[in-house]
Amino acid sequence: MTDQSALGGRDGRGTRLVTPGASLGASEGRRIGHGIVVNDGQMIAVKLGAVVESEQEISILPTHTRYTPRPGDLVIGVVEAVQSNLWFLDINAPFNALLPMSLGPGKSEFGGARHVLNVGYTVLCRIQEVDETHSSVVTMKGLGLRRVDSGIIEEIPPHLMNSLFSDGAALKLLKSTTDCRVVLADNGRMWIDGSPSSISSVISKLERVRTMSRDISNLDSMIEVIQAEVQ
Amino acid sequence: MATPPVPELLRAHLNQLALEDQRLDGRARFEGRNVVVETGVLPRAEGSARVTMGDTIVLAGVKFQIMTPYPDRPTSGGFMTSAEVRPVSGVHWEAGPPSPEAIELGRVVDRGIRESGCIDMEDLCILPGEKAWQVILDVFAISDDGNLFDAFATAAMAALRTSIIPGERFDVGEDRPLPVSKTPMMCSYHRVGGRYVYDAVRREEIGGGERIHITLGDDNHVHSLQKGLKGAFTAAEFNEIMEHARTRCAELRDLINN
Amino acid sequence: MGGYGDVQMIDENGKRADGRTAEEIRPVEINAGIIPVADGSAEVIWGGNHVIAAVYGPMEAHPRKIQKQDRAVLDVRYNMAPFSTTDRIRPGFNRRSREISKVTAEAFDSVVMTELYPRSKIRIEIEVITAEAGTRCAGITAASVALADAGIPMTDLVISVASGKINGVVVCDLNKEEDNYGEADLPMGVCANSGDLVFLQMDGDLSPEEFQIAWDYNMGAIAPVHELMIDALKRSNGGAE
Numbered sequence: 051m052t053d054q055s056a057l058g059g060r061d062g063r064g065t066r067l068v069t070p071g072a073s074l075g076a077s078e079g080r081r082i083g084h085g086i087v088v089n090d091g092q093m094i095a096v097k098l099g100a101v102v103e104s105e106q107e108i109s110i111l112p113t114h115t116r117y118t119p120r121p122g123d124l125v126i127g128v129v130e131a132v133q134s135n136l137w138f139l140d141i142n143a144p145f146n147a148l149l150p151m152s153l154g155p156g157k158s159e160f161g162g163a164r165h166v167l168n169v170g171y172t173v174l175c176r177i178q179e180v181d182e183t184h185s186s187v188v189t190m191k192g193l194g195l196r197r198v199d200s201g202i203i204e205e206i207p208p209h210l211m212n213s214l215f216s217d218g219a220a221l222k223l224l225k226s227t228t229d230c231r232v233v234l235a236d237n238g239r240m241w242i243d244g245s246p247s248s249i250s251s252v253i254s255k256l257e258r259v260r261t262m263s264r265d266i267s268n269l270d271s272m273i274e275v276i277q278a279e280v281q
Numbered sequence: 282m283a284t285p286p287v288p289e290l291l292r293a294h295l296n297q298l299a300l301e302d303q304r305l306d307g308r309a310r311f312e313g314r315n316v317v318v319e320t321g322v323l324p325r326a327e328g329s330a331r332v333t334m335g336d337t338i339v340l341a342g343v344k345f346q347i348m349t350p351y352p353d354r355p356t357s358g359g360f361m362t363s364a365e366v367r368p369v370s371g372v373h374w375e376a377g378p379p380s381p382e383a384i385e386l387g388r389v390v391d392r393g394i395r396e397s398g399c400i401d402m403e404d405l406c407i408l409p410g411e412k413a414w415q416v417i418l419d420v421f422a423i424s425d426d427g428n429l430f431d432a433f434a435t436a437a438m439a440a441l442r443t444s445i446i447p448g449e450r451f452d453v454g455e456d457r458p459l460p461v462s463k464t465p466m467m468c469s470y471h472r473v474g475g476r477y478v479y480d481a482v483r484r485e486e487i488g489g490g491e492r493i494h495i496t497l498g499d500d501n502h503v504h505s506l507q508k509g510l511k512g513a514f515t516a517a518e519f520n521e522i523m524e525h526a527r528t529r530c531a532e533l534r535d536l537i538n539n
Numbered sequence: 540m541g542g543y544g545d546v547q548m549i550d551e552n553g554k555r556a557d558g559r560t561a562e563e564i565r566p567v568e569i570n571a572g573i574i575p576v577a578d579g580s581a582e583v584i585w586g587g588n589h590v591i592a593a594v595y596g597p598m599e600a601h602p603r604k605i606q607k608q609d610r611a612v613l614d615v616r617y618n619m620a621p622f623s624t625t626d627r628i629r630p631g632f633n634r635r636s637r638e639i640s641k642v643t644a645e646a647f648d649s650v651v652m653t654e655l656y657p658r659s660k661i662r663i664e665i666e667v668i669t670a671e672a673g674t675r676c677a678g679i680t681a682a683s684v685a686l687a688d689a690g691i692p693m694t695d696l697v698i699s700v701a702s703g704k705i706n707g708v709v710v711c712d713l714n715k716e717e718d719n720y721g722e723a724d725l726p727m728g729v730c731a732n733s734g735d736l737v738f739l740q741m742d743g744d745l746s747p748e749e750f751q752i753a754w755d756y757n758m759g760a761i762a763p764v765h766e767l768m769i770d771a772l773k774r775s776n777g778g779a780e
Contacts, residue, residue: 067776069769070650070687071695071732087694094732096652096692098772113776114579114690116597116656144597144611144659170288183608183657202294246297250307324587325669326622336575340668342622365630367618369593369664371576376616379630419621419630423591423666424574450625483576 065100068110074101083109114207117142119186123177123236126203127188129169134161139173142205142237145185153178153189155197172198174233174241201231201243204256211238214259214272223276228252291488299474305484311525313480318435318536320443328444328459332436335482336426341418341436343444343459347451348415350406358405359415362391364433370422371483385509390420390433390467393496393505394441397465404460407453414446416459427482430494434467439537464537465498466530467505470522472512477522479529493522497530548705548717557714562756564700564712569680569767571688572775579689581771583681586714587671592681593664594689600660610653612660615644617678619667639675640665646679646699646728646738652692661691672718676701679728679738684768688775695733696768700760701726702753709749711756725753731765734758 068074074086074093082088085097086109095101099112119125119141127139130146137149151163155173158166167173174195175188190196206215214220215234225232228251230244242252258275262268298304308314314335323329326342348359364387368374379387394400405414418441420433441461448454471481472490481489491512496505508514549555559565565586574580577593600606605614617639621628647663663686665678679699686693702711704723713721723745728738745753 067773069696069772070693071730073732085692094694096694097690098687098776099690112690114688116690140599144656145599168289172290185658198290200290200293202290246294246301246303249294250298250303250305253305254307323622323669325624329622338574340620340622342620344622344627346627363621363630365621367664367666368595368616368662369574369577369591369666372578372595372598372662376614417621417627419627421620421622424576426576 065111067098067100067113068095069098070096074108077108080105081107083107085110085112111213116144117237119143119147119177119180119184119237121177121179124233125175125177125188125237126198126233126235126239126241127173127175127237128203129167129171129173132164132167132169134163137163137167139175139188141186141188142239143184143186147175147177147186147188149173149175149188149190153187153191155190155195167197172203172241174198174235198241201241202249202253204240204242204253206234206238206240206256207260210259210272211236213269214276220273220276223273224252224255227277228255288487291484295474295485295488297474299476304473304478306482308480310476311479311529313529314482316435316533316536318439320439326440327447328440328442330436330439330443332432332439334428334432334480336424337428337432338422338424339429339432339436340421340423341433341440342421343440344417344419345444345447345451346415346417347407347412347453350410350413352410354402355410356406356413357402358413360391360395360400360402360418361415362387362394362418362420362437364390364420366422366425366429371425374422374425385507386429386433387420389430389494389496389505389507390437391418392507393434393465393467394418394437396504397463397496397498397502399461399463399465399498400441401460401462412453416441416444425483427484427486428469428480430469430492431467431480434465434496435533435537438464438466442537463499464534465496465504466533466537467494467496468522468526468529468533469494470526472514477514477518479522479525493519495523495526495530497526499534501527501530548720549708549710555710556716559710561708561710562759564760564764565714567764567767569684569764569771570775571684571771577685577689579685579687579691581681581684581688583677583684585673585677585680586712587669588667588674588677589669590674590677590681591666591668592678592685594662594682594685594691595664596661596689597656597659597691598662600658605660606658607653609657611651611656611658613644613647613651613653613663614660615640615647615663615665615682617643617665617667617675619670619674623667623670623674639678642738642740643675643679643682646697647682647686647693649735649737650693650695650697650730651686652694655692661686672713672715673701673726675699676726676728680764680768684771687768687772695730695735696765697728697737698731698761698764698768699726699728699738700757700764702756704743704745704749704753709745709752709756711753711760723749723753725750725757727754727757729758729761731761731768734761 131138328343444459579594676699723743
């Protein structure tokens with residue numbers, strides 16, 4: 051029951067891996083996606099990854115990349131610092147996000163932010179806005195946005211999110227085969243909640259997928275790992 | 282892959298796992314990671330080793346210098362250990378002068394070796410009161426996924442045991458192997474989820490409490506102990522890990538001596 | 540000066556002491572992904588040199604005063620391990636390491652798309668494990684592979700190689716013995732695809748003709764090393780050919 055659409059609509063084998071600086075020929079009016087720049091009509095790869103092309107668009111599926119916040123993204127953040135009326139969250143991006151008191155999880159007096167969310171706490175939140183320097187403001191006002199106080203957070207390379215977990219099929223498989231509650235956030239973090247042993251089984255599956263994910267032609271076998279019943 | 286900074290959640294999960302006597306990576310409480318020791322890996326060092334334990338990788342290199350013996354011990358050579366944990370080895374290691382933790386690492390490794398008497402300082406004398414060998418041991422982290430202490434101590438002994446004193450290069454006699462009469466080994470334990478585990482990975486260190494390092498020589502003589510970080514332990518807990526250290530140090534010793 | 544006039548570094552067949560021709564580089568081996576905990580990493584074994592590089596980031600830049608409002612800061616550290624040379628190197632930063640770190644950072648500033656990550660920091664850690672002449676070049680080459688391995692967007696890969704002169708003869712990629720008699724050293728960092736230079740140093744004495752030969756030797760060494768870099772990145776990232 052391997053779902054082909056989980057492969058992003060392409061055959062996992064025979065991918066063309068390119069390195070930064072590689073020339074990809076003339077753009078010929080195609081849409082230019084991730085990891086490519088155009089110089090004098092000539093396309094140049096700027097990331098290590100697999101070329102994904104169709105008649106309309108060409109992009110690179112990177113083997114490794116950093117999360118870049120976009121408005122509306124669901125993210126898992128960890129409180130790194132607290133000030134009297136705001137929190138700084140690590141959201142796995144190149145810069146911390148800001149959670150102002152007004153968008154926080156509860157009411158508190160000025161200076162009481164620490165009593166609501168302390169350093170080291172984990173929260174589910176959404177990107178509210180991103181300015182031109184990529185600094186982002188997050189909100190916890192919304193359905194399901196809250197403090198996470200059980201389970202564990204694992205990191206998934208963002209490119210795996212685009213391929214393996216893009217349409218939710220692999221995630222469903224993961225949930226159904228491990229009896230865990232799993233929330234996949236857009237910033238490459240996964241919240242896994244359940245009994246300690248079922249959490250361990252998710253972690254071990256993810257560990258195997260992560261090792262395999264360096265090889266981007268491996269999507270089929272990654273799905274098999276996710277699918278496998280826990281012994 | 283960077284370790285997610287989730288101390289609160291991680292600590293809670295480690296506590297949960299401990300209740301079922303489990304660990305993050307599925308190991309048993311006193312089960313170590315596979316240890317791989319390679320010697321002769323640094324061509325510019327007079328003795329060297331590379332130790333890999335899971336994703337923790339370290340190097341040890343031994344160099345020799347000629348020193349003037351200290352006036353109170355005119356027939357003794359010297360031994361010095363320096364530990365470097367440079368920012369190459371992990372996102373959490375900062376640039377700059379050695380951190381207190383790196384200094385502690387070097388000193389604990391140094392004490393275990395020095396106090397075991399495995400290096401005969403008198404044997405390092407070249408000309409009493411004037412010339413003696415100084416043995417300089419550099420331990421260097423490449424990748425830190427926890428328990429640098431044991432990795433360093435293991436690499437250090439493997440490097441020392443394969444060292445050649447470069448007499449010819451310094452024009453003071455022939456090259457000869459550095460005599461190392463004993464093999465002190467270190468075992469480290471971290472409090473994780475309320476109880477002690479052996480050979481913690483980085484995430485167990487982050488979500489854990491205090492740690493205890495035990496260096497045992499041949500015949501299980503104790504040569505160095507160190508308790509680090511905030512926390513307290515009972516005599517019964519110590520006896521339990523000491524018991525394990527005796528077995529494990531012997532296993533590691535066999536690994537080095539072969 | 541002087542004293543090396545009688546040293547025969549090149550024989551009558553144009554072969555060097557280690558059997559290489561004048562324009563030939565030493566054997567090179569490159570591997571990517573060698574440091575499990577790093578975002579990207581590589582090792583370059585270039586002749587007797589063994590250099591490793593790790594990349595971390597882009598990440599929040601601390602302290603705030605080092606942040607650049609319009610781009611990421613490249614935080615490069617080149618360092619020689621204490622056991623990397625015959626005489627032990629005392630740990631700690633020195634002027635030479637600091638200068639090499641600076642010019643290396645500036646070389647990569649020209650190819651890394653730092654404008655995509657304003658106010659952040661990308662750490663590039665270069666450690667010389669074993670040194671045998673030409674460590675700064677091996678370091679830049681290793682850092683290039685580590686950056687690509689970390690998924691850092693960059694417009695080109697930088698390859699660095701040096702040529703020099705021994706006993707009046709220009710040769711490429713001097714080894715330790717040759718370096719001891721070296722009369723000139725011309726290290727260059729070249730973008731593999733564009734051919735642009737992003738790193739250049741020189742010291743010694745070269746005539747205009749010798750300079751041109753050294754330049755051409757360096758340029759000639761770029762393509763073969765580039766192939767090894769691509770191969771290393773493909774091997775560690777499972778690229779099917």
